[in-house]
Amino acid sequence: MAAGTAAALVPIKSITMRSRNDKFVYQNNSDEPGPANTKLIQTLQGIQRGKIDDSFGWNATVQEPKKGEYETEEENTNGVGHEMVDKLP
Secondary structure, eight states, rough: OOEEEEEEEEOEEEEEEGGEEEEOOOGGGOSSSOHHHHHHHHHHHHHHHSSSOTTTTTOOHHHHHHHHSSSSSSOTTTTTTTOOOOOOO
């Protein structure tokens, strides 16, 4: 399986190495994920949704900032002070 930055797990059906004319097929080329992948996805999603205890400390509560805590003097700064991103060197 492959893991992405969005904390998703995707089953892999096959890996092809064209330079050697090799193809490795998993799960008999089925469209359904295998049992290990299914269990890992269910566990990850359970932790993400708060239905399973987060013993790894992965989850953090996101709270709205207090008024004025992150405001700048100029609007549309894109998080880089008073310059627009497209005007940076």
